[in-house]
Amino acid sequence: MSHNAHVYVIDDDPSMRDSLDFLLGAAGFDVSLFDGATSFLKAHTDLGFGCVLSDVRMPGMDGMDLLRQLKAKASALPVIIMTGHGDIPLAVEAMKLGAFDFVEKPFEDERLIGAINTALQQGGDKTKGDALTRDIAARVASLSLRERQVLDGLLAGLSNKQIARDHGISPRTIEVYRANVMTKMQARSLSELIRLAVKANIQAD
Amino acid sequence: MTEVDGNSARFGGLFLQCGVDESGIGIWDLDLSTGDLFWSDATRRLFDVPLHEAVSLELFLSKLAPDDRERTRTALQRTIEGGSKFDFQYCIGEQSGGSHWVRARGGLVRNADGAPARVCGVVLDIDDQKQLEAALRARESHLHSILETIPDAMIVIDEHGIMQRFSSAAERLFGLPESEAIGLNVNTLMPEPDRGRHDGYLQRYKSSGERHIIGIGRIVTGKRRDGSTFPMHLSVGEMNAGGERYFTGFVRDLTEHQKTQAKLQELQSELFHVSRLSAMGEMASALAHELSQPLAAISNYMKGSRRLLESNGTPDIPRVEMALDRAAEQALRAGQIIRRLRDFVSRRESEKRVESLAKLVEEAGALGLSGAREQNVMLRFQLDPDCDRVLVDRVQIQQVLVNLFRNALEAMADSPRRELVAASTHASDDMIEISVMDTGHGFSDTTAGNLFQTFFTTKETGMGVGLSISRSIVEAHGGRMWAETNESGGATFRLTLPAAPDEGLPDVA
Numbered sequence: 001m002s003h004n005a006h007v008y009v010i011d012d013d014p015s016m017r018d019s020l021d022f023l024l025g026a027a028g029f030d031v032s033l034f035d036g037a038t039s040f041l042k043a044h045t046d047l048g049f050g051c052v053l054s055d056v057r058m059p060g061m062d063g064m065d066l067l068r069q070l071k072a073k074a075s076a077l078p079v080i081i082m083t084g085h086g087d088i089p090l091a092v093e094a095m096k097l098g099a100f101d102f103v104e105k106p107f108e109d110e111r112l113i114g115a116i117n118t119a120l121q122q123g124g125d126k127t128k129g130d131a132l133t134r135d136i137a138a139r140v141a142s143l144s145l146r147e148r149q150v151l152d153g154l155l156a157g158l159s160n161k162q163i164a165r166d167h168g169i170s171p172r173t174i175e176v177y178r179a180n181v182m183t184k185m186q187a188r189s190l191s192e193l194i195r196l197a198v199k200a201n202i203q204a205d
Numbered sequence: 206m207t208e209v210d211g212n213s214a215r216f217g218g219l220f221l222q223c224g225v226d227e228s229g230i231g232i233w234d235l236d237l238s239t240g241d242l243f244w245s246d247a248t249r250r251l252f253d254v255p256l257h258e259a260v261s262l263e264l265f266l267s268k269l270a271p272d273d274r275e276r277t278r279t280a281l282q283r284t285i286e287g288g289s290k291f292d293f294q295y296c297i298g299e300q301s302g303g304s305h306w307v308r309a310r311g312g313l314v315r316n317a318d319g320a321p322a323r324v325c326g327v328v329l330d331i332d333d334q335k336q337l338e339a340a341l342r343a344r345e346s347h348l349h350s351i352l353e354t355i356p357d358a359m360i361v362i363d364e365h366g367i368m369q370r371f372s373s374a375a376e377r378l379f380g381l382p383e384s385e386a387i388g389l390n391v392n393t394l395m396p397e398p399d400r401g402r403h404d405g406y407l408q409r410y411k412s413s414g415e416r417h418i419i420g421i422g423r424i425v426t427g428k429r430r431d432g433s434t435f436p437m438h439l440s441v442g443e444m445n446a447g448g449e450r451y452f453t454g455f456v457r458d459l460t461e462h463q464k465t466q467a468k469l470q471e472l473q474s475e476l477f478h479v480s481r482l483s484a485m486g487e488m489a490s491a492l493a494h495e496l497s498q499p500l501a502a503i504s505n506y507m508k509g510s511r512r513l514l515e516s517n518g519t520p521d522i523p524r525v526e527m528a529l530d531r532a533a534e535q536a537l538r539a540g541q542i543i544r545r546l547r548d549f550v551s552r553r554e555s556e557k558r559v560e561s562l563a564k565l566v567e568e569a570g571a572l573g574l575s576g577a578r579e580q581n582v583m584l585r586f587q588l589d590p591d592c593d594r595v596l597v598d599r600v601q602i603q604q605v606l607v608n609l610f611r612n613a614l615e616a617m618a619d620s621p622r623r624e625l626v627a628a629s630t631h632a633s634d635d636m637i638e639i640s641v642m643d644t645g646h647g648f649s650d651t652t653a654g655n656l657f658q659t660f661f662t663t664k665e666t667g668m669g670v671g672l673s674i675s676r677s678i679v680e681a682h683g684g685r686m687w688a689e690t691n692e693s694g695g696a697t698f699r700l701t702l703p704a705a706p707d708e709g710l711p712d713v714a
Binding site for chain 2: 016019020082105
């Protein structure tokens with residue numbers, strides 16, 4: 001646990017901000033709260049290194065716009081995006097726009113704090129990230145053609161049924177391929193699979 | 206003068222002849238021994254021959270139209286030889302323009318030894334009668350051509366239901382030639398139960414004078430000669446002719462009309478369904494986002510509290526208490542969001558009207574069961590006609606039925622036996638129960654308890670709102686909705702709806 005490390009929370013919902021302040025404070029982080037992407041960007045240049053934790057859906061500038069802005073400013077701050085449950089296409093897009101990671105609301109505290117810690121550690125250390133990316137790329141390369149098709153479908157946010165229809169195979173068979181993909185990619189959940197795949201620069205389309 | 210004397214011998218005297226002349230009836234007499242022809246003054250006037258002009262058979266024939274001459278000669282010959290009556294109608298003066306009709310009648314007179322002596326008789330002016338006939342014929346053919354031209358079939362029956370006339374449109378529509386139709390009972394053209402009851406309908410009308418169809422018109426089912434049936438609009442008129450009562454029926458084939466209507470309705474409801482589905486989809490997605498906020502906040506407060514309690518040293522109890530309060534607040538907020546979902550469903554002012562349950566089920570079936578026949582699903586509607594009238598919001602109840610039908614189809618996708626039955630029955634005096642039974646995979650005991658809960662779903666792509674919304678709709682109607690496992694292991698969903706009171710409804714019988 002990295003004490004006194006900074007987390008910048010951006011969420012338009014006051015109760016979310018307050019509860020994240022409470023949780024992350026209890027976990028030993030220094031927390032700064034912002035009620036929107038605009039107010040964060042205004043303060044951004046004066047802020048020290050830390051992890052940005054931003055909601056994706058916000059009135060005015062949303063999480064996606066924030067990612068684009070930070071990319072344009074060549075910001076060194078790692079960003080974790082909070083998405084709604086099962087919003088895979090949005091998560092994939094966020095990762096492509098340079099988000100370090102994403103978490104689905106509601107989330108496990110361990111998962112969130114783990115992601116923040118990883119972001120804070122790797123945020124400055126690009127080499128470690130590269131090594132991981134190469135490792136993931138190797139896992140992707142081990143997938144069969146069918147497994148790769150299933151992975152692409154999942155990245156596009158499709159359900160098993162939809163993938164089955166697209167490729168003319170039964171949903172049961174897709175389930176088998178999907179399990180293989182999870183094993184080979186060493187992913188414990190769909191969201192982890194998405195993170196890994198996006199890091200390996202897999203294009204969903 | 207000798208002529209007059211001779212004639213007086215034949216016709217009973219000069220006075221009689223004068224009287225006959227005045228009446229406009231002409232007299233003619235052909236002496237077969239001499240070949241002389243006698244015409245009275247009236248006869249001359251009728252044939253346009255001046256009084257002083259000598260008449261002969263040749264003059265008579267010259268007055269006739271060319272076609273009539275030969276026929277008259279032949280007929281005269283037959284009268285002379287065989288004694289048959291002579292009766293001819295002539296149109297005189299056709300060439301000169303001022304034509305008129307006369308009728309010549311006559312018979313053979315024999316002499317004492319029985320040999321033909323003369324042919325004599327009368328000539329009548331039948332111009333008025335002919336003109337009347339012609340006018341009548343013109344009207345008749347005019348009417349006939351109208352009846353043959355209009356696309357509606359026309360059938361005339363007498364008061365016993367026996368067909369008297371059968372138009373060519375009727376021949377085409379029912380596939381029955383006029384020659385066979387006439388004389389048959391009109392109930393031949395009806396399927397049961399009307400077929401067996403029609404004589405009774407006529408009898409009832411005769412005794413009560415109560416009109417159920419005459420002058421009103423309604424949609425009934427017709428039966429073609431090959432046994433196939435079709436929807437038709439029937440309007441009936443009544444007429445009295447010669448002391449007899451007749452009924453004229455005009456029949457319009459509604460097959461195409463109904464197909465168009467059904468198609469239109471299908472498109473409309475499909476459009477409605479799609480827009481409602483997308484509205485529900487949007488709502489569900491917005492709702493999921495909204496719900497995730499308080500849930501995430503609750504989780505954050507709880508996990509943060511746990512961290513504080515686990516930390517070394519004295520736990521910051523006031524902070525933990527504050528977090529627990531806020532977590533509770535967020536739980537209530539989540540509850541309010543759920544309540545809003547229910548409101549969304551019932552917020553729209555429901556428009557309750559008296560509707561036909563059969564129609565609702567059929568329409569919902571047309572929408573929710575499209576493609577069912579291709580999937581080899583056997584459909585059966587067991588709707589009790591005695592509990593057809595319900596007081597409901599058509600759109601909402603159709604939504605419920607469509608939802609149930611779709612669920613049933615999905616549940617049977619992998620079943621070897623695919624049967625879907627929609628039935629209705631009386632639940633109580635003022636409630637009607639509708640059931641939808643399928644032979645699908647059914648549901649487990651654990652599922653049963655959650656079936657109607659919002660966001661509970663066993664489907665991969667389901668939202669878990671269908672049944673909960675359905676139940677809200679049914680409850681808003683004052684009914685109940687529940688599910689059972691049936692004998693086949695499939696699901697039976699039942700719901701009750703308020704029956705419409707009977708009075709004040711149009712008599713459709």
